[in-house]
Amino acid sequence: MKLILSIMILSGCLLFTLAGCVRKNDYMPPVGATGEKIFKGACVQCHTPVNGKVMILRSEMANKEAIIERVTNGKGFGMPAFPNLTGDSVQNLAEYVLENSVTR
């Protein structure tokens, strides 16, 4: 009985950890915000610009689709998902990131 209980608790924890892997950020873009404004509101606290470049992108990340996917879904423990960045706001943001990043 005790064993079954511990297994239940353990698997519950595991599920919770897996589901909790990607954090969500409920940043809401202001209406008509530019990519720069969104970046400064939602991203700079983690992606601090260096020499005016906001990010160093791996080559496979250096396109709009990949950036949008990353912003929408997040990644791992570090990069949160932004479910409120959709449509024009995420398009403008991805263009801003691309134009102001270096690719390695």
Ligand code: HEC
């Ligand atoms: C809480 C901190 C945090 C915030 C806020 C954040 N990021 Fe990230 N971001 C990370 C971390 C950490 C990674 C690396 C994740 C990995 O690859 O495992 C990352 C990775 C990325 C990547 C992939 C870069 C590459 O070359 O692999 C992009 C693109 C990105 N972030 C864009 C954004 C944008 C745009 C925003 C604002 C909407 C944002 N991030 C907000 C922490 C953050």
